[in-house]
Amino acid sequence: xxxxxxxxxxTEGFSLNTNIFDTNxxxxxxxxVVLVWFLKGFLGGILERRREAILADLKDAxxxxxxxxxxxxxxxxELAQAQATAQKILSDxxxxxxxxxxxxxxxxxxEMARIRQDAVANLSAETARVVELLRLETARSAVEKAxxxxxxxxxxxxxxxxxxxxxxxxx
Numbered sequence: 416x417x418x419x420x421x422x423x424x425x426t427e428g429f430s431l432n433t434n435i436f437d438t439n440x441x442x443x444x445x446x447x448v449v450l451v452w453f454l455k456g457f458l459g460g461i462l463e464r465r466r467e468a469i470l471a472d473l474k475d476a477x478x479x480x481x482x483x484x485x486x487x488x489x490x491x492x493e494l495a496q497a498q499a500t501a502q503k504i505l506s507d508x509x510x511x512x513x514x515x516x517x518x519x520x521x522x523x524x525x526e527m528a529r530i531r532q533d534a535v536a537n538l539s540a541e542t543a544r545v546v547e548l549l550r551l552e553t554a555r556s557a558v559e560k561a562x563x564x565x566x567x568x569x570x571x572x573x574x575x576x577x578x579x580x581x582x583x584x585x586x
Contacts, residue, residue, distance in 0.1 A: 569577070
């Protein structure tokens with residue numbers, strides 16, 4: 416083992432080096448303190464800006480929620496008003512349809528009564544005309560029978576008396 420490398424001989428054991436200057440612990444502490452101090456300001460500023468941005472976003476979201484809630488309430492109010500208006504229009508339409516139907520029924524009844532009265536009047540007029548025709552026909556028939564029977568029943572003296580009475584009635 417005569418040809419063992421000097422590097423291999425230096426690493427053969429494990430030991431702790433306690434020499435502060437030899438191990439650069441002071442330099443490391445200074446670098447870590449400077450990094451923490453520098454990064455604290457740098458990262459703290461970044462984190463603070465991020466926190467402020469998040470708070471601003473939350474405030475904006477709360478404002479938009481409030482506006483949306485008010486818009487929803489307004490929309491619900493308008494919907495309720497629209498439903499009430501629609502219900503009123505519907506009930507008014509039903510009332511109007513009922514009034515029109517009743518008016519139409521009343522006019523129909525009145526028209527039927529008028530037609531019935533006209534029919535009764537026409538029937539009365541026709542009855543009066545037929546009665547008059549029958550009376551005239553009866554009178555004509557009676558006159559014809561009387562004229563036909565008269566020559567056999569009248570003698571000259573009765574005929575003269577009849578003519579005299581007729582003249583007196585005319586004069």
